[in-house]
Amino acid sequence: MTALATSLSGGFKRPSVLPGFGLTLGFAVAYLSIIVLLPLSALVLRPATLGISGFLGVLMDSRVLAALRLSFGAAFIAAVVNAFFGLIVAWVLVRYDFPFKRIVDALVDLPFALPTAVAGISLATIYAPNGWVGSLFKPLGIEIAFTPLGVLVALIFIGLPFVVRSLQPVLQDLDKEVEEAAVSLGASRWQTFRLVILPAILPALLTGFALAFARAVGEYGSVIFIAGNMPLVSEIAPLLIVIKLEQFDYAGAAAIGVIMLAASFLILLLINLVQRWSRRHEEH
Amino acid sequence: MTITADGIYKSFNGFPALRGVNLSASRGEFVALLGPSGSGKTTLLRILAGLEFADSGRLLFNGRDVASQGAGERNVGFVFQHYALFKHMTVAENVSFGLRVKPRDKRPPKAVIDKQVNELLRLVQLDRLGDRYPSQLSGGQRQRVALARALAIQPAVLLLDEPFGALDAKVRKELRRWLRRLHDDMQLTSLFVTHDQEEALELADRIAVMSDGRIEQIGTPAEVYQRPATAFVYEFLGNANRLPCRIDRGRAMVGSLVLPAPEHPELRDATGVAFVRPHDLIIGDARAEGLEARVRQIFVAGPAIRVELALLANGEMLEAEVPHGSPAGELIAPDKLVTLTMTKIRAFPDAATA
Numbered sequence: 149m150t151a152l153a154t155s156l157s158g159g160f161k162r163p164s165v166l167p168g169f170g171l172t173l174g175f176a177v178a179y180l181s182i183i184v185l186l187p188l189s190a191l192v193l194r195p196a197t198l199g200i201s202g203f204l205g206v207l208m209d210s211r212v213l214a215a216l217r218l219s220f221g222a223a224f225i226a227a228v229v230n231a232f233f234g235l236i237v238a239w240v241l242v243r244y245d246f247p248f249k250r251i252v253d254a255l256v257d258l259p260f261a262l263p264t265a266v267a268g269i270s271l272a273t274i275y276a277p278n279g280w281v282g283s284l285f286k287p288l289g290i291e292i293a294f295t296p297l298g299v300l301v302a303l304i305f306i307g308l309p310f311v312v313r314s315l316q317p318v319l320q321d322l323d324k325e326v327e328e329a330a331v332s333l334g335a336s337r338w339q340t341f342r343l344v345i346l347p348a349i350l351p352a353l354l355t356g357f358a359l360a361f362a363r364a365v366g367e368y369g370s371v372i373f374i375a376g377n378m379p380l381v382s383e384i385a386p387l388l389i390v391i392k393l394e395q396f397d398y399a400g401a402a403a404i405g406v407i408m409l410a411a412s413f414l415i416l417l418l419i420n421l422v423q424r425w426s427r428r429h430e431e432h
Numbered sequence: 433m434t435i436t437a438d439g440i441y442k443s444f445n446g447f448p449a450l451r452g453v454n455l456s457a458s459r460g461e462f463v464a465l466l467g468p469s470g471s472g473k474t475t476l477l478r479i480l481a482g483l484e485f486a487d488s489g490r491l492l493f494n495g496r497d498v499a500s501q502g503a504g505e506r507n508v509g510f511v512f513q514h515y516a517l518f519k520h521m522t523v524a525e526n527v528s529f530g531l532r533v534k535p536r537d538k539r540p541p542k543a544v545i546d547k548q549v550n551e552l553l554r555l556v557q558l559d560r561l562g563d564r565y566p567s568q569l570s571g572g573q574r575q576r577v578a579l580a581r582a583l584a585i586q587p588a589v590l591l592l593d594e595p596f597g598a599l600d601a602k603v604r605k606e607l608r609r610w611l612r613r614l615h616d617d618m619q620l621t622s623l624f625v626t627h628d629q630e631e632a633l634e635l636a637d638r639i640a641v642m643s644d645g646r647i648e649q650i651g652t653p654a655e656v657y658q659r660p661a662t663a664f665v666y667e668f669l670g671n672a673n674r675l676p677c678r679i680d681r682g683r684a685m686v687g688s689l690v691l692p693a694p695e696h697p698e699l700r701d702a703t704g705v706a707f708v709r710p711h712d713l714i715i716g717d718a719r720a721e722g723l724e725a726r727v728r729q730i731f732v733a734g735p736a737i738r739v740e741l742a743l744l745a746n747g748e749m750l751e752a753e754v755p756h757g758s759p760a761g762e763l764i765a766p767d768k769l770v771t772l773t774m775t776k777i778r779a780f781p782d783a784a785t786a
Contacts, residue, residue: 325516328483329578332503332510333530333585343533347520429520429565 188409194402206403211379212388216404218296219385220411223364226303231357234311235349241312242319256312259305264369271302272374294376299384302370307360314356318349350426358419365412433494433588433621434458435480440489442475449475450486451645457589457623457638462615464632465625467642468668473625474593476642480623481510481591493588506589509582513594515574517566523577524549524562530585552580555614572603579611583618590615592624596631608635629669633657641665663780666707673713673750677706677779684779687723687745693779704781712776713752715739715760722771725750727764732756739764741772 195203206212240246241253259267275282275293282292292298322345330340368386375382385408392401435457442450450472457463465473478484479491482503491499498506518526528549531540540548553559556576566574575595582590595611596604612635615622626632632639633653640650641664649661660666667674678685680701684693691706716722725741728749736753743750750772754760763770 323514323516325512325514326518328503329510329512329516329581330518330529330533332481332483332506332508333533333581334504335529335533336504339533343529344518429567 191402191405191409195399195406198399198403202399203403206400207407211383212385212404214380215383215385215388216407216411218299218382219365219408220415222296222299222303222384223361223367226300226307226364227357227361229300229304230307230311230360231353234308234356234360235315235353237308238312238315238319242316256309259307260309264306264367265373267305268302268370268373271305271370272298275301275374293374294378294382296375296382298374298376299371299382302374303364303367306367306370307364310359310363311353311356314352314359315349318352322348347426351423354419354423354426358416358423361419362412362416365408434492435589435621435623436490436492436495437476437480438490438492440476440479440486440491442472442479442484442486448645450479452489453642453645453647455640455647455650457621459621460619461621462612462635462637463623464636464639465623465642466627466629466632466639466668468627470644471642472645473627473642477591477593477623477625480589481508482506483510507585507587509585509587509590511575511578511582511590511592511595513597515566515578517574517577517581519566521565522562523558523564523566523569524553526566526577527552527562527580527584529581548584552584555583556580571599572607575599575607579614588621590620590622592622594625594627596626596628604631611635633669641668643668660778663705663707666778666780671710671751672707673710675706675708675748675750675777677704677777678702679704679779679781684777686774686777688721689723689773691774691777691779693777696779696781699781702781704779706777706779708774708777710738710751710753711736712774713750714773714775715741715752715754715763716771716773717763718769718771720771720773722773725770725772727766727768727770730764730766737761737764741770743772744769 195206198206237256241249241256246252272279272293274280275298277283277286277291277293279293285292290297292301326344326348327340330344335343366386368384368390371384372387375384375387377383377387385404389401389404392398392404435455437453437455440450440453440455441448453472453476455463455476465476467473475484479486482498482501482505486499489499490497493506503510518529521529528545531545531548534540549562550559553562556579558573558576558580561569561573566577569577575598579595592611596607599607608631614620624635636653638650638652639656641648641656643664649656649665651659656665657669660669666672675686678701679693679696679699681699682692682694682697684691684696684704684706686706693706696702718724724744726744727739728742729740731738731740736755739752739754741750741752742748752772754764
């Protein structure tokens, strides 16, 4: 009877000691459908009223293109910056002991917890030409707030925790003996890091990168206060969506949403593939 | 390569791990550091490798002071207990690592590296597994990869930390013999850490028995086994029964028995402990002269019959071994009263046992 049931399910469900496969899979699919797929499909269907040409019209609008370029470009740069500095922060927090380490560790999460508007206003204040940091850059001819640079600063701010928190457990679990083995085989510190440590933490680093990137693409609250929101210059795509909504152009807003969704999905898929490649040695 | 460690002292957060260790190994020697966990043997090995640094003491390789040199400069092959293989590299990449990280001007060309890796893999009998990842190998195979990786840099010294600790009994025995042959063929100087006395006795040219951060005795397996210098060494190497005794003018009194203790001609009526190995304990008829004891348990499986006995005098449990088919075998039955005599004991006065 059991054998029959197994063969009927076409080998999809294998006998396993792990309980609850059917139940949890069913729940996961239903849950994801309601929470993620349903609203997204509504989003995808809405611009259909525009027709193909209308949809392309929205996409080809120079203001929309500039906003998308800024949103994805700044999010990408911010994620790269975060991947680099987040790695250093995580490294210091895991590897070394220093006074107030716990407090520093807790600080990392603040960009998560802070209401984004608060973050945006604070950043705008200190990076404004007359703010603490902004006034330092002004003599150099660099303006941060109310320019694309300001967008980047906000996105770096909100993305940092993702990289640090993705890396910390992995760094913690690194086998110290593996590094000692590398050193005793004559590897320099840099070689040990590049050839032994980095490959081991690369999957986690990519996860942090992808999370920071995804968050930054969709970020709205903190950015609009510091960006200045000049069309074609410092206007982000999410803001453009809100503007279109306020003009009752629901289909146009949804069209931008769909484009962002598609682009984000493709990029995250790509990162996933790279991640899979970086874990190739584990797939046995 | 000769290695000399002289007065090595090391403590961790105020807890002494090594308290003045002297050790030397000459070229071609295979030395075992044997001791219970916490005796400092692994710390000593790590200091030799340059993975840990002594608080004081001198460390000489071929007479040259290496105490300030880092692990990478000492040209030491280190094999970790849990292999510490690079998981994201193939077997061949693991083995070639030490060659690939050499400075550009000393790095052999790729063709030479490939050739050496192939030779090493053949040496450790893994020639067809170069493209595998460590996760695809068995424990014994991983250990051999770790060994090949350590040998690739042509180390002057090979250091092994519990090299067989994580392997099952059969693989362990095979790998042990194979390692000994390899050591002899390659004329290495090797030191290995173990808590398994059988392993040390079988594999090593000399054994350093460690306890509590000190070396209790160094000698050939025969020396440490047959002439243990301290009570600790006696108990740690092989099974031993402890019997309280009095030592007087080269004799030891164990209950009513008087036995020779020629190591202590100078002692006068000192309290001490007499050790006797299970196979040196002779079981006799209840009416014979000796210590009275009652048979508790008999284990017949194994190369000899093992008998657990309780001394009538103080209830102390002893273990004896009787060859299968010997006359003493007739005497033993559960709960039966017997007497014990012994052919050979080793007595230590109390100060030494403390």
